[in-house]
Amino acid sequence: xxxxxxxxIRKSFGAFPVLHGVDLTIRDGEFIVLVxxxxxxxxxLLRMIAGLEDVTSGDIRIDGKRVNDLAPKDRDxxxxxxxxxxxxxxxxxxxMSYSLRLRRSTKEKIASAVGGxxxxxxLEPLLERRPKALSGGQRQRVAMGRAIVRQPxxxxxxxxxxxxDARLREQMRAEIKKLHGDxxxxxxxxxxDQIEAMTLADRIxxxxxxxxxxxxxxxxxxxxxxxxxxxxxxxxxxxxxFEGRYLVSGDHADLRLPNGTTMPVRKRDGVESGxxxxxxxxxxxxxxADNGALEAKVDLIEPTGFGxxxxxxxxxxxxxxxxxxxxxxxxxxxxxxxxxxxxxxxFESDGKRxx
Amino acid sequence: MRTSKLLLxxxxxxxxxxxxVVALFPLFWxxxxxxxxxxxxxxxxxxMWPSRATFEHYTxxxxxxxxxxxxKNSLIVAGSTAVAVTILASLAGYAMSRFNFRAKYWIVAxxxxxxxxxxxxxxxxxxxxxxxxxxxxxLTGLVxxxxxxxxxxxxxxxxxxxxxxxxxxxxxxxxxxxxxxxAFRQIILPLTLPGIAATLGFVFTAAWxxxxxxxxxxxxxxxxxxxxxxxxFVSKFSVDFGQMMAAGILALIxxxxxFLLIQRYLVQGLTAGAVKG
Numbered sequence: 001x002x003x004x005x006x007x008x009i010r011k012s013f014g015a016f017p018v019l020h021g022v023d024l025t026i027r028d029g030e031f032i033v034l035v036x037x038x039x040x041x042x043x044x045l046l047r048m049i050a051g052l053e054d055v056t057s058g059d060i061r062i063d064g065k066r067v068n069d070l071a072p073k074d075r076d077x078x079x080x081x082x083x084x085x086x087x088x089x090x091x092x093x094x095x096m097s098y099s100l101r102l103r104r105s106t107k108e109k110i111a112s113a114v115g116g117x118x119x120x121x122x123l124e125p126l127l128e129r130r131p132k133a134l135s136g137g138q139r140q141r142v143a144m145g146r147a148i149v150r151q152p153x154x155x156x157x158x159x160x161x162x163x164x165d166a167r168l169r170e171q172m173r174a175e176i177k178k179l180h181g182d183x184x185x186x187x188x189x190x191x192x193d194q195i196e197a198m199t200l201a202d203r204i205x206x207x208x209x210x211x212x213x214x215x216x217x218x219x220x221x222x223x224x225x226x227x228x229x230x231x232x233x234x235x236x237x238x239x240x241x242f243e244g245r246y247l248v249s250g251d252h253a254d255l256r257l258p259n260g261t262t263m264p265v266r267k268r269d270g271v272e273s274g275x276x277x278x279x280x281x282x283x284x285x286x287x288x289a290d291n292g293a294l295e296a297k298v299d300l301i302e303p304t305g306f307g308x309x310x311x312x313x314x315x316x317x318x319x320x321x322x323x324x325x326x327x328x329x330x331x332x333x334x335x336x337x338x339x340x341x342x343x344x345x346x347f348e349s350d351g352k353r354x355x
Numbered sequence: 356m357r358t359s360k361l362l363l364x365x366x367x368x369x370x371x372x373x374x375x376v377v378a379l380f381p382l383f384w385x386x387x388x389x390x391x392x393x394x395x396x397x398x399x400x401x402x403m404w405p406s407r408a409t410f411e412h413y414t415x416x417x418x419x420x421x422x423x424x425x426x427k428n429s430l431i432v433a434g435s436t437a438v439a440v441t442i443l444a445s446l447a448g449y450a451m452s453r454f455n456f457r458a459k460y461w462i463v464a465x466x467x468x469x470x471x472x473x474x475x476x477x478x479x480x481x482x483x484x485x486x487x488x489x490x491x492x493x494l495t496g497l498v499x500x501x502x503x504x505x506x507x508x509x510x511x512x513x514x515x516x517x518x519x520x521x522x523x524x525x526x527x528x529x530x531x532x533x534x535x536x537x538a539f540r541q542i543i544l545p546l547t548l549p550g551i552a553a554t555l556g557f558v559f560t561a562a563w564x565x566x567x568x569x570x571x572x573x574x575x576x577x578x579x580x581x582x583x584x585x586x587x588f589v590s591k592f593s594v595d596f597g598q599m600m601a602a603g604i605l606a607l608i609x610x611x612x613x614f615l616l617i618q619r620y621l622v623q624g625l626t627a628g629a630v631k632g
Contacts, residue, residue, distance in 0.1 A: 052526050073532040085523035089545045099531035146531070 002063035002153035002186055003028045004049065009058035011044055011210075018044050019210045021058070029184040035197035036207035036233070042190045043158055045207075049188065050156050051075050062153055073102075078147035079156040082163060084139045086131040086146075093118075093127040096145045117145045120179070137168045144176070148183065157189040161196065173199060194234050198222070206230045228351040231280050237309055239280045239345070240319035246346070248273035255279045255346075261315050263294075266341050268354045276349040283309065283322040285343035292336035296321070303329060310335075382607075389413070389600035396596060412601035421576045422602050425584030429563060430609060432494050432580055436501040437559040440509050441551055447506070448513025449539060453522070466507040474504070478571045491572050497580070500572070501562045509554050516550025517543065552620035559613055563606075581606050 004026040011019040019041045026032050034042040047053040049060055051072035060067050067075050078099075086095050093114055100110045118124045121141045131139055140160065147155055157176075161169045177200055180187055191197055197204050198218040206213045206221060206229070214226040225231035231239045242263065244255045254262040255277060265279060296312035296319075303309075308328050310321040312335070321337065328335075346354045388396070389412055391405040399405060416422045450456075451463070481500060482491060490496030520543055528538035544551075566582040573579050576587070581602070588599035 050526075050530060052529070071534070072526075072529045073534065077530065079527070079530045081523045081527060083521060083523045085521065085527035087524065087528070087542055098528070102532040102537070146527075150531075 004154060004186060004188070005059075005061040005064075006045075006049070007059045007061075009045070009048065009060065010056045011041070011048060011053065012056050017210060019048075019056075022207075022212055024205060024212065024215065026186060026188065029186055031180050031187045031189065031200060031202045032205060033189045033191060033197040033201035033203075034205045034207060035191055035194055036213075037192060040207040041210040042192075042205075042207050046079075046156050046158055046188060046190045049154075050077060050079050076153045077156055078150055078152040078154075079158065080143045080147050080160045082159040084131075084143040084163075086139055086142055088131050091128050091130060092123060092134070092142050092145075095131065095142055096123075096149050099146070099150045113149045114145075117149045120148070120182070121145050121175075136164055137172065140164060140168075140172060144179070148179070148185075152185075154186040154188065157187065159191055160189075162191070162193070169196075176200060194236065198234070204234075206233060208233075224353065224355075225280075225345065226353050228278060228280075228347050231345060231347070231353075235282055237283050237320045237322060239282050240286075242279040242315075242317055244277065244279065246271050246273065246275055246277040257315050257317070259315055263339065264341070265344055265346060268346060271346070271348060271354050277354075278347045278349075278351075280345040280347065281339050281343055283320040285340060286319075286321045287338040287340055288321070288323055288325060288328065288335060289338050290336060292338040294337050294339065296335050296337050298331050298333060298335060301329060301331070312337075385600050385603050388596055389604050391597060393597055412597040413605070416598050416601045416605065420598070420602075421579075421587070422581070422584060422605070424576060425579055425581040426605070428494055428578060429580040429582075429606070432497050432501065433559050433562040433609075435494075435498045436505065436562040437555045439498065439502045440505045440558045441513075441554050443502070443506050444509035444513045444554055445544070445547070445551065447510040448515075449517050449543070451510065451514040452517035453525075466510060469504075469507050474567055478567065481568070482571060485572065492574055492578050494578055496572055497569060497578075500568050501558075501565060505558045505561060509558055512554050512557070513547070513550055516547050516553075520546050548620045552617035556614055556617055560610055563610055 004024075006022055006024040006026075009019055009022045010017070022041075022045060024032075034045060036042050044053060048055055049062075051067070051070060055068050062075060062077070087098065090098065096114045096117060097110045100113060105113075114127070115124075118127055121144060123138075123141055123145055126134060126138060126142075131142065134142065140163075143160070160176075161172050164172060173196060176189075180200075189196075189200060201218055203215060204218055204221050205215050208229045214221055214230045216224075216226075221230055221234045225234060225239075228241070232241070242255060242257060244257045244263075246265075246268075247254050247256055247262070248267060251267060253265050253267040253273075255265050256262045263279065271277065294314050296314045298310060298312050299318070300311035301308060302311070307322055307324045308326070310323065310328060310331070312319060312321055314337070348354055387404060390408040390410065391399075392407060392409045392411065395405050395407060451459070485491050485496050485500070488496075490499065524542050524546070525533075525535065525538040528542045529535060533541065564582055565580075569580045569583045570586075573583060576584070585599055585602060585606075588595045588602065
């Protein structure tokens with residue numbers, strides 16, 4: 001097990017920059033999730049840690065040792081690929097033992113390592129099968145088994161669950177978390193699924209456009225998103241935004257919408273009165289109240305069973321509300337809502353959060 | 356509805372049957388003439404099968420002609436060429452498929468250009484080049500020329516097979532502890548067996564039946580391959596059709612055996628199960 005230290009890493013493909021200086025320190029045994037939309041550079045970063053992509057500039061250290069110029073095989077890491085990348089001409093047991101055979105481990109050691117990993121993942125009855133005779137979930141499990149037999153310094157996961165159906169993904173997600181609890185291995189996990197990020201991570205690294213947007217625990221990102229991107233990316237359904245101007249009068253402040261209506265907000269230091277700002281609130285934090293301050297026109301109702309997602313329009317701005325109140329399955333043409341002050345997020349014109 | 360579907364199936368099968376008849380009829384004729392005794396060849400007119408069949412042409416070709424030598428020479432030349440080309444083309448095709456290097460574009464263009472010239476144009480210069488090296492009238496010379504002419508196409512063929520194998524597989528192997536070459540040998544090559552079989556088969560048959568260079572670079576029977584040897588059955592005043600056809604049938608046997616051997620790899624999709632698909 002090892003810590004991983006990433007210092008001002010940049011990556012360009014030709015003249016096209018993909019990562020603009022990433023700094024990240026991953027502690028021994030930590031589960032880090034890199035999350036972001038496609039093309040944000042998260043997979044490239046992972047592949048650079050694995051040694052599959054060259055580093056344009058900056059340093060990567062594993063366990064204190066600079067690995068920039070080390071071949072993947074000398075970095076002592078294991079990786080689970082999105083496509084599983086099982087060797088089709090080898091049995092499950094041979095797939096799992098390939099790394100140990102390359103290292104000329106003894107037969108007894110290989111047998112006990114494969115046996116141990118197979119037992120952990122419930123693969124014992126499948127050891128003699130070829131990958132093509134396995135289901136998607138089983139292949140996924142073999143790919144994990146192949147990673148854990150070797151007890152590497154770190155595990156890298158490249159969207160390992162995105163080829164599975166929803167039910168299986170949920171199940172494997174829990175298994176990965178349980179496995180990490182058992183092994184306490186340093187892990188870096190790449191996904192575009194914010195639910196996977198929230199449920200698995202010790203710390204989430206939210207990325208966008210080759211830049212790290214925020215690093216923090218899942219609840220930090222949920223409760224105090226550092227900028228508009230993180231606010232919109234974390235949480236489902238996504239946060240609602242109102243763009244307008246932040247106006248201070250005396251000791252209270254308002255956000256004035258383009259149509260002239262104002263919404264009261266808590267007064268913040270360091271924001272100039274009259275500057276452009278964006279107000280955000282999560283759908284689950286909007287309060288439905290018969291005497292609410294705002295009138296919302298109901299456009300659409302999406303029942304999910306667990307709750308109801310209501311698409312409404314407030315002051316001409318579309319927004320979503322999440323409610324568990326079943327009476328809202330058949331609301332009137334308009335409802336009244338309140339936006340509680342302590343749940344409002346304010347972002348400056350450059351997207352940064354203001355507290 | 357059902358009858359029209361049935362009719363379509365019948366028409367489909369008939370079309371295939373017609374094609375097979377047209378394609379295989381010359382082979383049948385080869386066989387028929389090879390077992391027709393000389394005295395019946397011209398006297399019976401056009402018949403599908405002679406009234407009396409004989410193997411005398413076969414025994415003559417095997418026992419009394421230089422055909423066994425031709426046959427051996429052809430096996431050596433075609434076999435060596437197939438193996439040499441496949442090894443070179445696998446390595447070159449892998450490089451084309453996986454590596455980005457300077458001048459890659461120009462190398463591909465050069466490979467393509469070599470395929471553009473009619474071979475006749477090149478016979479004289481190649482003779483000029485091989486003669487001082489002592490490579491005319493030798494099987495080695497033939498193997499070298501055939502290899503040179505087959506490598507470009509075989510490289511493209513192998514490249515397309517390598518392109519079909521997901522890059523994830525060798526990356527996984529490299530993370531598991533393999534060098535790129537070990538990953539190539541232990542993971543990628545076994546998965547390319549169908550491609551290797553196809554390349555072997557393609558090059559083997561091309562070298563097996565090549566006439567132009569064999570005719571121009573080889574004189575005398577000692578180093579002649581069988582397509583050249585077939586011409587010895589044509590003399591100034593007559594053509595010995597029976598023996599020629601018998602030799603032709605015998606020459607088909609190794610090619611058939613070869614394809615029987617490799618067809619398992621040709622039809623098998625070995626990569627099934629590697630990645631989700």
